[in-house]
Amino acid sequence: SSTITSTPDNYRLSPAYPNPFNPATTISYSLPGNGHVMIAVYDIMGRQIEMLVNGTVSSGNHTINWNGANLSSGIYYVKMTAGNYNHTQKLLLMK
Numbered sequence: 001s002s003t004i005t006s007t008p009d010n011y012r013l014s015p016a017y018p019n020p021f022n023p024a025t026t027i028s029y030s031l032p033g034n035g036h037v038m039i040a041v042y043d044i045m046g047r048q049i050e051m052l053v054n055g056t057v058s059s060g061n062h063t064i065n066w067n068g069a070n071l072s073s074g075i076y077y078v079k080m081t082a083g084n085y086n087h088t089q090k091l092l093l094m095k
Contacts (some may be wrong), residue, residue, distance in 0.1 A: 011085035020092035023069035
């Protein structure tokens with residue numbers, strides 16, 4: 001039987017919650033093994049706004065709180081790159 005502490009089977013960037021958000025949201029992600037992870041936030045023009053994670057992360061489930069209080073309302077993208085996994089999701093900041 002699996003428990004909440006078991007190692008995930010694969011890479012996963014879970015849907016941010018809440019989304020839409022004001023001013024903060026929680027981004028959850030999972031890793032099947034230790035490895036280099038990059039998670040960054042981009043604006044609608046593709047410019048990097050903030051690097052949330054850039055380094056070696058241990059296997060398991062992780063969460064990051066991202067606060068957009070200093071940003072204007074609109075659409076942002078969070079992108080996770082780890083191993084051969086690339087996933088982007090849309091975030092909506094509403095003020």
